[in-house]
Amino acid sequence: MKDLDPTLYRQLVGSLVYLTISRPDIAYAVHVVSQFMSSPRTAHFTAVLRIxxxxxxxxxHGHHFSDDSPLVLSGYSDADWAGDPTDRRSTTGYCFFLGNSLISWRSKKQTVTSRSSTESEYRALADATSELLWLRWLLEDMEVQHNSATILHCDNQSAIQIAHNDVFHERTKHIENDCHFIRQHLVRGTLQLSFVSSSNQTANIFTKAHLPGRFHALIDKLKLISTNPS
Incomplete structure (x- = not known):
């Protein structure tokens, strides 16, 4: 496939990036096409047109914010190990709910290549924990108090065990120290890690493409609804 003038591509992708502020359902797809801004090819234009x-x-489509939703923060963290075929880097995905309302989400390629699915999930947990701390601070600034640890769901048991284990095993010693701050906040009671099955992993929509049935099921979990204008 030949190289194309990137100007139009950049304009379209830039507009889509802006749209992801209110449309989490396209976050992963836009994350993928935004990686080819410098030299897009026909396949990339085709993907943008499909979006x-x-x-x-x-x-x-839009968010549904319930007026009787409890002001309790919770989150989901996920990673797609070596999902990028070009450099085998993993994709981090997370989302946070205040009660039943989605308030924060992200889809981003990890900066290093993970050696295992556990490592990629652990790195995703670290990113999600950073967002969790910021959201707790923001809510406290708005006088929303946290009476307990924030539950962060993860579908990888090994990553959860590493976060709880003070002993650094051979398979984890190469992970940078900045990832291990998860443990500090577990001890402090800021967050609580909870296992969730992959079928109930809401953040899965931010890490990979899905077939229509699974995609729409995840959209329902995000509380996205479609309302026709009156």
Whole structure:
């Protein structure tokens, strides 16, 4: 496939990046196409046009914020190990809910290549923990008090065990120290790690592409609804 003028591509992807502020359902797809801003090819333009067709067909999708939702923060953290075929880096995905309302989400390629799925999940947990701490601070600034640890769901038992274990095993010694601050906040009671099955992992939508049935099931978990204008 030949190289194309990147100007239009950059404009389209830039607009889609802006749209992800209110459309988490396209976050992963936009994350992928935004990696080819410098030299897009025909396949990348085709992917962008497919995203645009999806957006056109779901113009009235939006968040549902319940007025009786409890002000309790919770989150989901996930990673797709070596999902990028070009450099085998993993993708981090997380999302946070205040009660039943989605308030924060992210899809981002990890900066280093993980040696195992456990390492990629552990790195995703570290990123999610950073966001969790910021959200707790923001809510406290708005006088929303936290009476207990914030539950962060993860579908990798090994990553949870590493976070709880003070002993650094051979398989984890190469992980940078900045990832291990998760343990500090577990001890302090800021967060609580909870295992969730992959089928119930809401953050899965931010780490990989899905078939239509699974994709729409995850959209339902994000509390995205479609309302036609009156």
């Amino acid at each position: 645009l067709r999806y957006v056109k067909g779901t113009l009235f």
